Amino acid sequence: MAAVLVLAIIAGIAYTMATAPNLRWEAVGHFLFQRLILQGIVITLELTALAMLIGIVLGAIVAVMRLSPNPVVSSVSWCYIWFFRGTPVLVQIFFWYNLATVLPYVGLGIPFTPIHWQAPTNSLIAPFMAATLGLGLNEAAYMAEIVRAGIISVEHGQTEAAQALGMTRLLVMRRIVLPQAMRVIIPPTGNETISMLKTSSLAFVASVPELFTRSQQIASANYDVIELAIVASIWYLAMTSILTVGQYYLERYFGRGSLRELPPTPLQRFRRMLLTFHAPPPMPPDVAPPGPAVPGSEHR
Amino acid sequence: MVSSSSGASSRPSARAGVEVRLEDLKRRYAGVTALDGLSLTLAPGELVALLGPSGCGKTTALRLVAGLEETDGGRVVFGGEDVTNVPANKREIGMVFQAYSLFPHMTAMQNVAFGMQLHRVGVAERRKRASDMLELVGLSPHAHKYAHQLSGGQQQRVALARALAIKPKVLLLDEPLSALDAKVRARLRDEIRRVQLEVGTTTLFVTHDQEEALAIADRVGVMQSGRLEQLGPPMTVYSRPATPFVASFVGLTNRLNGVVRDGAVEVRGTRLPLVQTDATNGPAVALVRPEAVTLAGEGDSTPGPLNGTVIATAFLGATSRVTVDLGDVTVLAQLATSDAAAHPAGTRVRLALRPDPVLIERDEAAPDHG
Numbered sequence: 001m002a003a004v005l006v007l008a009i010i011a012g013i014a015y016t017m018a019t020a021p022n023l024r025w026e027a028v029g030h031f032l033f034q035r036l037i038l039q040g041i042v043i044t045l046e047l048t049a050l051a052m053l054i055g056i057v058l059g060a061i062v063a064v065m066r067l068s069p070n071p072v073v074s075s076v077s078w079c080y081i082w083f084f085r086g087t088p089v090l091v092q093i094f095f096w097y098n099l100a101t102v103l104p105y106v107g108l109g110i111p112f113t114p115i116h117w118q119a120p121t122n123s124l125i126a127p128f129m130a131a132t133l134g135l136g137l138n139e140a141a142y143m144a145e146i147v148r149a150g151i152i153s154v155e156h157g158q159t160e161a162a163q164a165l166g167m168t169r170l171l172v173m174r175r176i177v178l179p180q181a182m183r184v185i186i187p188p189t190g191n192e193t194i195s196m197l198k199t200s201s202l203a204f205v206a207s208v209p210e211l212f213t214r215s216q217q218i219a220s221a222n223y224d225v226i227e228l229a230i231v232a233s234i235w236y237l238a239m240t241s242i243l244t245v246g247q248y249y250l251e252r253y254f255g256r257g258s259l260r261e262l263p264p265t266p267l268q269r270f271r272r273m274l275l276t277f278h279a280p281p282p283m284p285p286d287v288a289p290p291g292p293a294v295p296g297s298e299h300r
Numbered sequence: 301m302v303s304s305s306s307g308a309s310s311r312p313s314a315r316a317g318v319e320v321r322l323e324d325l326k327r328r329y330a331g332v333t334a335l336d337g338l339s340l341t342l343a344p345g346e347l348v349a350l351l352g353p354s355g356c357g358k359t360t361a362l363r364l365v366a367g368l369e370e371t372d373g374g375r376v377v378f379g380g381e382d383v384t385n386v387p388a389n390k391r392e393i394g395m396v397f398q399a400y401s402l403f404p405h406m407t408a409m410q411n412v413a414f415g416m417q418l419h420r421v422g423v424a425e426r427r428k429r430a431s432d433m434l435e436l437v438g439l440s441p442h443a444h445k446y447a448h449q450l451s452g453g454q455q456q457r458v459a460l461a462r463a464l465a466i467k468p469k470v471l472l473l474d475e476p477l478s479a480l481d482a483k484v485r486a487r488l489r490d491e492i493r494r495v496q497l498e499v500g501t502t503t504l505f506v507t508h509d510q511e512e513a514l515a516i517a518d519r520v521g522v523m524q525s526g527r528l529e530q531l532g533p534p535m536t537v538y539s540r541p542a543t544p545f546v547a548s549f550v551g552l553t554n555r556l557n558g559v560v561r562d563g564a565v566e567v568r569g570t571r572l573p574l575v576q577t578d579a580t581n582g583p584a585v586a587l588v589r590p591e592a593v594t595l596a597g598e599g600d601s602t603p604g605p606l607n608g609t610v611i612a613t614a615f616l617g618a619t620s621r622v623t624v625d626l627g628d629v630t631v632l633a634q635l636a637t638s639d640a641a642a643h644p645a646g647t648r649v650r651l652a653l654r655p656d657p658v659l660i661e662r663d664e665a666a667p668d669h670g
Contacts, residue, residue, distance in 0.1 A: 161401035165418065
């Protein structure tokens, strides 16, 4: 009964939208594969990938620092998380974008030596750079907490066993702890990536010509605001769908060693279903399609 | 580190065991003394078991030798080299943990081969030595399984192989059998000893299970409150306990009231020689092993100091442990199974005490002892 009601409401909304008198669906179709839009998608993907790269690498460093026995190191890490998590990412992008207004030149040098290098801020922090920095540095704060949760989820005996074998602290982290922490780290990281794909539309304020900026630039010329918002939404939805599938396989990969047998992938399930349809007698287990090849079983 | 696997023998070449010395080791945790000046020397290739109740400091001692914790005093010396300030990863130790602690993202083979990478062992040599080690612990058929695909006993064998693959100077076993069920435990215990004898690595073994310690150690160190109460071969620790604590912790003991008089203790009408020959006269508790309680004959209903009723019999094989109610106290007697069978629960028996030297214990709080 409730299901019928829910379906009826959804159908109603869909019908209203589909037949809205001023909604030009042909415009949606027209702009969906427009060159400007497709270029915007490329920039959105670049922005997401770079920001996540900064976020993950810097986040892992901040997380390891946070767990350091050295109080100075762990405090610095704490302050980083506190600051970047405590200010809106929109403001952070805005900050980097407008940095040139307060700091016209950026330089690097070693004090008391002639070694010095400087450049105009505006040439260094172009809009794309500003958005990448803003998104990436903010993301690092969140990733740091995710990585930290992963690290502390690994049993301490693992560290001691690795130390006994002769590994340094850093090597233990890289070869033993982090690979196991991945199982805990990957799901929320996938979440963050999907979130980042959409948050990258905030690069709009730095005039980065990504998907949303492009759609709105077109809309400001032809006034098809909703139509172009729909175009952008369709693309965002398509991209997040692909990422969701990618996340599934990534989780499977890092889940090895914790499950007795990995569950079949949807593709394997489908293939198995076809096989049972075509071969009426059930197959003995040893002829069944081979289980998933477990990666990394080659010993080094 | 030398990594030559000399020629013909496919067995892992034994590193000559080194002497391991613990000198006056001290450790305190937030005001609680965990280790109160422990000194112990392990001869090259020797297996010493540290035995004691939980909290006696035995695990702390092991972790100090491993370098997983810092000492508050004393030294750890491996083969003449002071390693007290050497971190765990530079001490060349092999360690086996109660919880196995295999790396779950690696196969058995990878686990065993992993440590060798850090010791600059070539790929071919690494692979060969890893298979040798797995063969040594009888796990070759399972080399490519992950930890969770192995049983507890198998996992612990892999852990042993992993620890020995790096040819450690000293092997440290931290309650390695405690997480296993009884049958596997006994088998793996003997397996550990066989492997240890084969590779000849000096080994420190920590356990709370006296049976384990007595079964495989060259010497057993019984610990209490951060101190070594007695150190000696299993036979000596069992049959000549140095202190009342050792007597009651190792093996079963009857605690019988008696009176010390002129260098012997009189217990239920029997005079028993004393271990502590300097004991003063007065009341005391004598610690009598069940083996020292013998069957003197059929009991009758007349009361006597050692006449009583059988209330339970535990069959142990050739011998049986019989619980006898003497009226005011119950005693355990270890009798030949044929004797025990002749006296089922409910029958009367007359017991005797064999005049072996016994330890006595005195209640410090009792006001009236001499």
